[in-house]
Amino acid sequence: MPAPLLERARISLRLRALDLRDRVGGRADPLVPPRRMHFVGHADSDFVATGDEFLGHFRTLGGLQPSDRVLDIGCGIGRMARPLTGFLGVGGGGVYDGFDVNPDGIAWCAQHYESDHPNFTFVVADLFNSRYNPAGTQSAAQFTFPYADGRFDFALATSVFTHLLEGEAERYLAEAARTLALGGRLFATWFLLDDGSRAALAAGRAALAFPEPDAHVSLLDEDVPEEAVAFDRAWLTDALRPHGLTLTSVHEGGWRGERRNAPSFQDIIVATKSGASA
Numbered sequence: 654m655p656a657p658l659l660e661r662a663r664i665s666l667r668l669r670a671l672d673l674r675d676r677v678g679g680r681a682d683p684l685v686p687p688r689r690m691h692f693v694g695h696a697d698s699d700f701v702a703t704g705d706e707f708l709g710h711f712r713t714l715g716g717l718q719p720s721d722r723v724l725d726i727g728c729g730i731g732r733m734a735r736p737l738t739g740f741l742g743v744g745g746g747g748v749y750d751g752f753d754v755n756p757d758g759i760a761w762c763a764q765h766y767e768s769d770h771p772n773f774t775f776v777v778a779d780l781f782n783s784r785y786n787p788a789g790t791q792s793a794a795q796f797t798f799p800y801a802d803g804r805f806d807f808a809l810a811t812s813v814f815t816h817l818l819e820g821e822a823e824r825y826l827a828e829a830a831r832t833l834a835l836g837g838r839l840f841a842t843w844f845l846l847d848d849g850s851r852a853a854l855a856a857g858r859a860a861l862a863f864p865e866p867d868a869h870v871s872l873l874d875e876d877v878p879e880e881a882v883a884f885d886r887a888w889l890t891d892a893l894r895p896h897g898l899t900l901t902s903v904h905e906g907g908w909r910g911e912r913r914n915a916p917s918f919q920d921i922i923v924a925t926k927s928g929a930s931a
């Protein structure tokens with residue numbers, strides 16, 4: 654067997670053994686998918702710890718409230734949904750809708766949430782993404798989110814705009830704005846190109862070596878364009894404005910090579926829907 658296949662088989666066996674150990678030891682959390690199904694985040698990232706960490710960011714940086722109606726754009730296999738089950742709806746009102754292009758992740762979530770958490774709903778979108786759904790048949794650049802105007806108070810997209818091309822990202826900003834109510838917040842992670850990250854890239858400090866830091870969009874890997882995408886920060890501010898979204902805060906991420914005060918690996922932005930477009 655060729656070495657890469659052998660390595661993949663070895664990892665798969667190890668993950669299955671760990672899943673079995675969790676089940677036998679009664680440690681399996683019903684909202685944590687088996688390790689062999691994880692397809693989000695780094696191989697060594699912790700599904701539960703990352704979700705818990707982001708719930709903290711949603712609250713402290715994004716002002717998330719238990720009564721909020723939440724949209725999870727590119728919800729994957731429920732890494733952000735899991736901690737939200739203990740937060741949304743406490744005291745009434747909060748609901749969650751997630752969609753993703755990965756049918757396995759959505760099927761798993763639908764099966765594991767919808768009976769015990771009826772305020773959580775998951776939908777699959779058949780969209781092409783070279784990294785996550787190469788068999789997808791439709792373009793995300795023309796996709797209309799399957800929700801009514803103004804339906805949500807809080808839209809989140811963790812590690813999603815980092816996997817979208819320019820036309821797709823523009824469309825998703827427009828759709829996030831359309832489906833947010835006035836005063837609603839968009840919480841999203843990005844790789845932003847600005848003076849700080851450009852200096853880090855030039856010095857070889859950045860964790861991801863985007864090859865065209867002076868462009869307004871830079872692809873990490875031309876062969877798999879959606880593997881990782883960085884956008885110019887001024888481009889983002891301008892792209893938000895026509896949709897009535899105002900950038901309210903930017904929290905620079907550890908990918909820039911200085912982890913000390915970074916809340917997360919990617920840059921986090923919060924934008925607020927004011928309704929007034931310019």
Ligand SMILES: C[S@@+](CC[C@H](N)C(=O)[O-])C[C@H]1O[C@@H](n2cnc3c(N)ncnc32)[C@H](O)[C@@H]1O
Nearest residue numbers: 693727728729732753754755782785793811812
């Ligand atoms: C790195 S994962 C992050 C998943 C999830 N947001 C999380 O933090 O656990 C990127 C996700 O974006 C999804 N995705 C890629 N293109 C998408 C698109 N056009 N629309 C919705 N989701 C998309 C992928 O299927 C994948 O689940």
